[in-house]
Amino acid sequence: MAVVSPSTGALVFRVVAIAEACSWAGLLIGMFFKYVVVFDDIGVKVFGPIHGALFVAYVVVTLVVARRFGWRLPATLLALVASIPPLATLWFERRASRRGMLAEPVAVA
Numbered sequence: 001m002a003v004v005s006p007s008t009g010a011l012v013f014r015v016v017a018i019a020e021a022c023s024w025a026g027l028l029i030g031m032f033f034k035y036v037v038v039f040d041d042i043g044v045k046v047f048g049p050i051h052g053a054l055f056v057a058y059v060v061v062t063l064v065v066a067r068r069f070g071w072r073l074p075a076t077l078l079a080l081v082a083s084i085p086p087l088a089t090l091w092f093e094r095r096a097s098r099r100g101m102l103a104e105p106v107a108v109a
Helices: 006-037 042-069 073-081 088-098
Strands: none
Touching: 006 042, 006 088, 042 073, 073 088
């Protein structure tokens, strides 16, 4: 198993959280166009699989980062639940950054 450095883990978590939120927005816009504007599902066909892949990536990256940074179970569960409502991964990523959850762990002697 490869060791993930804290800075790499934090960067990957941030990128995937932002990408997942953007794909949610794209999917919502695609659904709006499908059901309200043009009744064409091209937006859903494009953003559906993208969002699905990014959702899975977010879950996997969250579990890896939670283990690497020593997140407690409630924080890990909150991060995972944040993948469900649209754009909530942005909120959680900012919250985790502000609380130092993505900072390098301090070595204890």
